Amino acid sequence: MTGGTVSSATGADAHAGAEGECGVRRLALGPVLYHWPRDVMFRFYETMADAPVDVIYLGEVVCSKRRALTQTDWLALASELEVAGKQVVLSTLALIEAGSELGAVRSICENGRFMVEANDMSAVQMLAAAGTPFVTGPGVNIYNSCTLEVLARCGLKRWVMPVELSGSTLHDIHAGRPPGVETEVFAYGRLPLAYSARCYTARARNLPKDQCGFCCREDPDGLLLRTREDEAFLVLNGTQTQSARTFTLAGELADIGAQYFRLSPQSQHMSQIIEFFAARLAGGQGPACEPGRLYQYMPTGPCNGYWNGTAGLQQPAGACGDA
């Protein structure tokens, strides 16, 4: 593996890391994208402290109005998870609109202790200007090796590939990947597809965004949007729109030349999902490790079209119908 700077990865070897062609392959837990109540959030991370993930991304990525946890809470949680042997990365807001949001991003970028995942170019600029090494999230558009090179010169140590790119594009980008940059792929979860100034969860209740009453709290895995034929299609998560189907690379894991595999949190079964991926990464075989085993944990079925270079909603071979 190149570029050890990112991987303090304390205690990682005790966990899911498995030797593959490209060195140790690890599991990463993405930031919670939903608005979970404070106690739920703390309970969730208490469980995650013992789960076989090496990296944990923390912070509010979708809506700056959600404040179940303060910045102080996040930092305290980060310290606790670090003590538990996790590599902690602080994630920034994906869409910056107000000056106050820029201030919040700045304070994360200047935390001075934990690595930061930049989720927009404002954060990239702040980190680059300060000479602080950073990770880019899936919403930062890195579509080719030249972009990767420019960002590597700015301090990029790990990038999460944009979710609409295919396995074959990843392969091509890797051919020109600068030394010292690690790759993470989004491997499980409802896909983040779009961001807006408008809150669709509030809109669904005819509430103005300024008086949303934090109604997104009622949907721990987002609010399902169906077509008029009742097909589960998208998920409204405040200002973010996600896929209804859960993306999965469980079947492809062995052949992917990435160092990190991101599992995006959902409200139920997260421990089982992590255990499953950990077993797969460790080379586990047999019925318990069949990719189809994961489908039971998905709220409205699987998809993996993006990875194969087709429509994102395309289902993996052999997966049947919608929930």
Next chain:
Amino acid sequence: MELVCPAGNLPSLKIAVDNGADAVYFGFRDDTNARHFAGLNFNDRSAARGMEYARAHGVKLFVAINTYPQPSGWPRWTAAVDRTAELGADALIAADIGVMDYASRRHPRLPLHLSVQGSATSHEAIRFYAERFGIKRAVLPRVLSIRQVTQVVGNSPVPIEVFGFGSLCVMVEGRCLLSSYVTGKSPNTYGACSPASAVRWQETATAMETRLNGVLIDQFDRDESAGYPTVCKGRFRVRGNVYYAIEEPTSLNTLSLLPQLQKMGVSAIKIEGRQRNPAYVGRVARVMRAALDECRRDPDGFSPRAEWLSELGQVAEGTQTTLGAFHRSWQ
């Protein structure tokens, strides 16, 4: 404020110039630009003729190479940048960091504008492109309120261009994958949202259905006019209600905001619509020209004339207009 008009072909370019554009922008005939539609855009010959026409009338010409190349297509994008430089364009409008890096190293005298597809919503994001590639202008996504635009303009290291009229992207441009989720092709990767090849109009006994790669985006009664099935403008079911869950099909219209935009120091107003016909381009250019001139003469006394609004109303998508995110309550 400069008036920047769209041109999907040579007739549109000429009519934009004739009706008062200060600058015209177009793309080449492939996936290097974000309006990659059949029969649209310029080859080298029409680009040269467009350039000649613009020059003869003292109008600037910008070329949009504002999609995101993947390694397999990379040579097409660098070739497009080279063609833009050879053409002598007044600016290259780009979104991808790699494309900007290439352009700034290979053609240091070619001015760069950050495309709306670059998704820069803050002065810090704009600073990234200014410091590394020396961009001369940034186009803001259509998600900021007027107060937020004021903040960006006040702190930006480079002049700012905003959208003044046209179809409204309700999602942050450059960060919307709804189209590729359904069809495999997105504005970022392919230069088109909801590409025509994936669209199906289907008449049933009682309704007209619009589908995108098989997914039902909307259905219309016989007395409704059926809109193009863009994912964000469909009607869906949420919590048991069927409605425009994301956005009604409307157009952005900022006529009433022109004095404010001028006062805060916005440098240019962009008209959306390279995919629209020359009549649209001519009409919108004429109205916006008149409005911008009057706004410059008398910003305090400015108010949009009824005939302007009615002219723009006739070419608006869904024949309605909105202030979009500029107006806080829309959010």
